[in-house]
Amino acid sequence: MVSYHIDAELDAAKHAVHGKEQLQWRNRSDREVRSIYMHLYLNAFANEGSTFFTEREVLTAHGSSRGNASLKKGQWGWIDLSSVRQADTDLKWAFVHPDGGPATDHTVVRVDLAQPVPAGGTLTLDIDFLSQLPRVVERTGWFGDFNLVGQWFPKIGVLELPGERGATQVRWNCHEFHFNSEFYADFGLYDVRLTVPSDYTVGAVGQLEGQPQTADGKTTYHYVQGDVHDFAWVAAKGYQTLDGAYEGPGSPKVAVRVIYPPEYVASARPVLKASIDSLGYFSKTLGAYPYKTLTAVVPPYNAGEAGGMEYPTFFTAEGYKEVEPGTLTQGLLDFVTIHEFGHGYFYGILASNEFEEPMLDEGLNEYWDQRMLRERGQELDLASPLMKRLGIVPKMDGFTMERLTAGLRQPPDPIGENAWDRLSSSSYGSVYSRTATAMHDLEERLGRPVMEKAFREYYKRWRYRHPSVADLRAALIDVSGKPEIVNQVFDQTVYGTAWVDDAVTSIDTERVEPLAGTFVKDGKRTEDDASARDETVDRQLTDWKKQHPEAKDGQGPYPWRSIVTVRRYGASAPQTLRLNYADGGHEDIAWNDQRRWARFVVTKPTRVVSAELDPQHTVYLDADKLNDSYATKANGAASRRWAADAAALLQNLYSLLGTL
Template sequence: MTTKIRIQRWAVGLALASACVLVATAQVAPATAPAADAPVVDDIPFASPNPTAVTVPSDPNAWGGPRTGSEETLSDRVVTYKIDATLDPKKHTIDGKQQLTWRNRSAVPVKSVYLHLYLNAFEGPGSTFNTEKRNNAFGFRSGVETEDGGYGYTRLTKVAQNGATVPWTYVHPDNGPSTDRTVVRLDLPEAVAAGGSTTIDMDFFNQLPRVSARTGYYGTFHLVGQWFPKIGVLELPGERGATAPRWNVHEFHLHSEFYADYGLYDVSITVPKDYTVGATGELQGTPVEKKGLVTHRYVQGDVHDFAWTADNRYAKPLDGVYNGANGPVKVRVLYHPEYANNARPVLDATIASLTYFSKTLGDYPYKTVTAVVPPYNADEAGGMEYPTFFTASSYKDVREGRLERYALDFVTIHEFGHGYFYGILGSNEFEEPMLDEGLNEYWDHRMLVANKQTATAQTWLTKLVGVDIALGEFEQQRLGAMTGEPADPVGNSSWDRMSSNSYGTVYARTATVMHDLEQQVGKDALERAFKQYYAQWKFRHPSIADFRESMAVGTGQRALVEKVFAEQVYSTRKVDDRISEFSSDEILPQPGLAEVKGKVVERKSEEVDKSIDDAREAFKKAHPKAKDGEGPFEYATRIIVRRDGAVVPQTLLVRFEDGTSQTLRLPDSGDKRWARWRLVTKSRAVSAELDPERRVFLDKDKLDDSRTIEADGSASRRWSADIAAFFQSLFALLVTV
């Protein structure tokens, strides 16, 4: 999901929780009635409704073992979907027929399987999604409310296994409201043997919602995501922390996204002949027309989701090609006439992303990428990712140098990047969103830094202050990282969090943690570790523990990596280092008793004062060009640094009036809460600064990192710049909502 939505997640409580309208949803009575409280035939449990980040690495052979490239398929395919879908663009409905073939990877027979019916999140106030939306403290995405007639749902109308009717019932794996219908259990007439497969035929009916969150319609525009009955994931021992077989099939939560097995999708989409279609995968042959309708067939293997779009207002698609190591990749941009000026930037940013991600992580394995620019009034369809298919954003003015252009580029990069972290690396976005949203956010900003793209632009704030407001990519991220009082570990699930604001730290705090880790291990070591992570876990389903292991091995700095994960991924240790005392004074002769030539002599104050004055006068005559702070006496500089949070590598730079400096290091281990130095030098100190190279962005407050001997306006100017930077970031997000 894109940062275009994150204003509600971290912008200092500016967003409000969306009200959920209490209007009943129209329903289609299923031909096969759901079973009433049907008993569970097998005893395979659900994954925990309150999961925490996985700490134990997966078995090396989990998910079929690493993909070497010598296998027949890119992934160890578990499921095959053959779907026929017919869109009624006036009623915004879909009649679907699905043949689902699923392989039981476990060592035990399976009698009951579970499916996601995601569209039921939008059928009314009783869903888990809408319940959480009402109760959430900060709101969701851009806060679009569902209006009368704008609800959506999925209904199963027929389910059969080998011709035998399959009874089914709604279940609640996360103990959500009994009125939630986003997960359904099928009790199969015939158990699926260990290592065996079964085929389930089903008919289903979709009423698409008016676009309010990720999917739906607006006018003739249709973005069809999470629309088909999708089987849950049966995890085995040694996979993502599982110790026994378990069904990972969570309800559709407000902030959660998706998790599914890899497989093969063969999808035929029938629409009126004047409609343009774009979808996951490759178009097979020429679309077939019959009675004013056209059927488009798309096939894609080794993905775990499928989405598509249809509209009769799309302009002529803009096409391009990326020539990668695995052959040419066809890049297509679908857009509407009102946003024709968005098409070229989206195409260019997509090709640039293909280049960067292929170079820094691993070669793109598919043959297509389709990007959709959503039309006016369908912003909520923007900023979503699916395999080989994503939606960008849309802006009126995207000239170079404007924030809107920066935002369009970034959303495009971000949504493409999900194709790696959510797509090729099949992260569980329900339970460990850090592995997708967080790492993707970090890598996207890393790309912008590498390509020297910044968010500088002539905004209203720039005009107001008369200065071109600019802030580095990761300096912007720390603004939303809850550096002061982080509420939840970034490794937590997407729904078990204090607020939307805390969920937003999955993006910003993860990016900041990874930025600081890169500063410690070095750019080359960090990139080497990410490449190793990609190579080892592509087309599988890594956990946070697996990612941690890749970082430890790839960087060669296990102790450091494990410390960072313990403090910042599995826990919420803030970082708060500050200079609490700073002084630099001459070391002057003092009155008192002293022994001179064997006799005790008292040096009185007047005598000492005169000797000081004489020494200064003599120095001045001998050094007529001496600078302030230079004289006959040495200086003692005293510095105390307080440490109230996690211990991180820190340097302290002390500058002196003669232009020299000293670099000191704070202890990087132990529990001591302070460090003190006394420096004796010929020149007076003028400033002391923690983290002079700006490596530690997790620090709660960068303003208390520096002190000067004399009053200096630079601190206040820096404070003003941080405020300006905040509003710049806020504006960058607001213009996308």
């Protein structure tokens, strides 16, 4: 559908890229096209009047986010079109604002063609451009002799046809560069030549063709890659490389390279291992990795905003000076590496529209990353070295971490909504964790094998084809055969803002004793006196206790009626209510209806002493897990445990001080 032939040269001193681009694009529609739309993403960093900066001011006032770095004089970035030619005709262009952004935003341009492109025809444009990289503020830019060159060339928007992602007519999809959004583009071929100073290390999307050519202190690298929808590269002075490889069923042999600064040499091997492990897991669970290369870049100190970013066959990780096995640092480094690699599937190969449906990339990728970590048995180690020396080693599994950061109570926006029209950056950020949590709960209801089969089918149907949320739902329904379960999760969480909070609110117990009053028996009315009844009951209780000295509290000669009340403060979700009895037994009851409250009455030889919703801890969407349980008597085990831990900590501290 599109191909790019680009010759680019880096001016390392100015952090600027001079480029010549030949764009070839095929009109797939049934009508002629007179104008095209292109992204000029780097103009997001040209001034404070861009959509990016105006949204940043509002959204970060109501939530935290990355991308908050300030740009000073000489640090702004932009992209200038020097010329756009169709054959021998210079074309005119104008900046447009498809999302209603400010007039000062120049991230989308409409180019009016000299000759329309007929239905099924091909357009060729020759474009000269200058890209000035910003000081790293988000996803792209420079710091010192490090240049991460992303979103750097004029890129055509997507002409969608009826039936594609809900389109009802032919339409251009070309959004402004929003503060909370990423990207969407057509698949195609990239043939790119990069000229840089010869003492710079280079890595890029795709495969290096032939040997680099060196002349006059400059070296030209030629990269080619098909079936991708973007191209990014890095050029950095004094950087080192670490190489490995992956071989697996259905994949070509994959050359894996880590490019890193000397100060973060400790991060290189963990990033390489996590990358190779990710190739294996995603290939096994979704589909074979189709490319021959994978490049991971570790940004330098003070360029952290360049980390954690993805492109096809190319991503940036994070850097640490020390990475000890089993530490929090290794856990964080592994997670970021796996996450950015995972984008190669959800952003790269499936290529959903991240502007309009970010949950299909950020959210689903987060979910699949946590599945991989779960299979590895890898938990987040929260202990510092000092805590470990003191014997305190708290850990947290990945899905628990996700639910704690998901903003489950009264979320302001559905996770299936677009990236930019949200209450805050925090609401956008919850797309990651709330999607992962929702998919976790859906997996618990459908079963892990069914969920994995459904995702393999989703990947098989939609790789290289830009799926929508509706396509994901259809795959889940088709494979599971349980539309009522899938639709409930999607209606409540993906398309809606429903939230779950079920609670056990009370337990009432009483012995089922002989009744006082008048009764008709054998046609005659008799009266049972309450005082006589009470005396009989007391005598039988005393005799029973003498005969059963080992009996537990709650047992006796009379059965017990226990009434357990539960309440539903949010949306309905299938729950299991576990009743724990005084004799040590328990009973599970399903609560799967729409009632806002329910009373469960049981009559047993023993009484209920505690009750708990979700005893298997599978309903992670429940916003408040503390009200899931209730006991008839206070249990001081938790407070005693914390007190014992505190005492142990103090003892260790005193022992440590005594050795000084």
